[in-house]
Amino acid sequence: MSKQYTPPKVWVDNTKGGNKWASINRPVSGATHAKPRPTGNNPLQLYSLGTPNGQKVTILLEELLALGIKEAEYDAYLINIGEGDQFSSGFVDVNPNSKIPALVDNSNDDEIKVFESASILVHLAEKFDQFLPKQGNERTQTFNWLFWAQGSAPFLGGGFGHFYAYADEKFEYPINRFAMEAKRQLDVLDKQLAKNTYVAGEQYSIADMAIFPWYGKLVLGALYDAAEFLQVESYTQIMRWAKMLEKREAVQRGSIINRSWGEEWEQVPERHSKADVDKVLKLKPSNS
Numbered sequence: 001m002s003k004q005y006t007p008p009k010v011w012v013d014n015t016k017g018g019n020k021w022a023s024i025n026r027p028v029s030g031a032t033h034a035k036p037r038p039t040g041n042n043p044l045q046l047y048s049l050g051t052p053n054g055q056k057v058t059i060l061l062e063e064l065l066a067l068g069i070k071e072a073e074y075d076a077y078l079i080n081i082g083e084g085d086q087f088s089s090g091f092v093d094v095n096p097n098s099k100i101p102a103l104v105d106n107s108n109d110d111e112i113k114v115f116e117s118a119s120i121l122v123h124l125a126e127k128f129d130q131f132l133p134k135q136g137n138e139r140t141q142t143f144n145w146l147f148w149a150q151g152s153a154p155f156l157g158g159g160f161g162h163f164y165a166y167a168d169e170k171f172e173y174p175i176n177r178f179a180m181e182a183k184r185q186l187d188v189l190d191k192q193l194a195k196n197t198y199v200a201g202e203q204y205s206i207a208d209m210a211i212f213p214w215y216g217k218l219v220l221g222a223l224y225d226a227a228e229f230l231q232v233e234s235y236t237q238i239m240r241w242a243k244m245l246e247k248r249e250a251v252q253r254g255s256i257i258n259r260s261w262g263e264e265w266e267q268v269p270e271r272h273s274k275a276d277v278d279k280v281l282k283l284k285p286s287n288s
């Protein structure tokens with residue numbers, strides 16, 4: 001690295017003026033402004049953004065709806081993290097950690113607030129008894145890989161993705177450190193997928209839905225534009241699995257909800273009914 005830094009005795013926040021991502025960081029938690037959260041008529045209320053952590057949940061909701069489960073109908077509101085919506089009082093009331101996604105389950109008399117994407121996946125999978133085996137080894141394997149994703153992806157996103165794609169200045173030390181870890185993780189996943197059709201066994205589960213938006217999109221070249229840098233074609237089993245999952249209609253639908261960037265056919269900033277997604281997908285060119 002070109003610039004040396006000697007940490008002072010006590011850390012002081014001199015990060016102001018950083019890039020657009022750094023400018024949303026704060027060393028304290030809690031709401032910065034009063035703004036109630038919107039609520040629609042569906043049983044489930046989602047507050048999210050179409051990043052990998054948000055896509056996990058919208059993919060599961062679309063898979064549940066594809067099975068004909070009407071109780072999984074949801075309103076999805078856009079939380080623009082670049083503008084600080086995650087620090088509004090209404091959002092912080094659901095997730096004190098100020099990170100998307102967050103869910104309010106209004107199906108029963110008691111409102112249930114759910115945050116952390118994996119907790120939302122488990123809540124919905126158990127509620128509708130889908131995509132999470134009830135007992136036995138496959139349930140444990142599903143949890144193993146779901147928690148693997150939660151523990152590993154921050155090294156890929158906050159580590160590799162931040163320093164390789166988002167940081168204004170590129171430094172060799174952190175890019176080396178996190179490229180090493182990203183490739184190690186890809187190798188772990190590739191070896192697991194050599195044993196099974198899906199990540200946790202022969203059944204499609206919430207573990208696949210948690211892992212696909214990160215590692216699946218990475219090998220498909222849809223994350224950080226890093227396919228060549230990380231030589232992703234060498235992970236042949238992840239590629240097989242990612243290509244299989246990207247063909248699923250629910251995966252395609254879940255991948256564009258709460259998105260306000262990209263092509264016209266990739267943007268459904270808010271979702272209140274099936275039609276909101278249908279009308280956008282109609283714009284998709286047949287070769288995309």
Ligand SMILES: N[C@@H](CCC(=O)N[C@@H](CS)C(=O)NCC(=O)O)C(=O)O
Nearest residue numbers: 051053081098099100101116117118
């Ligand atoms: N462990 C959390 C991570 C969620 C997360 O990192 N969300 C990011 C977007 S992908 C976010 O909301 N960032 C806003 C911020 O850091 O202020 C989960 O899985 O739900």
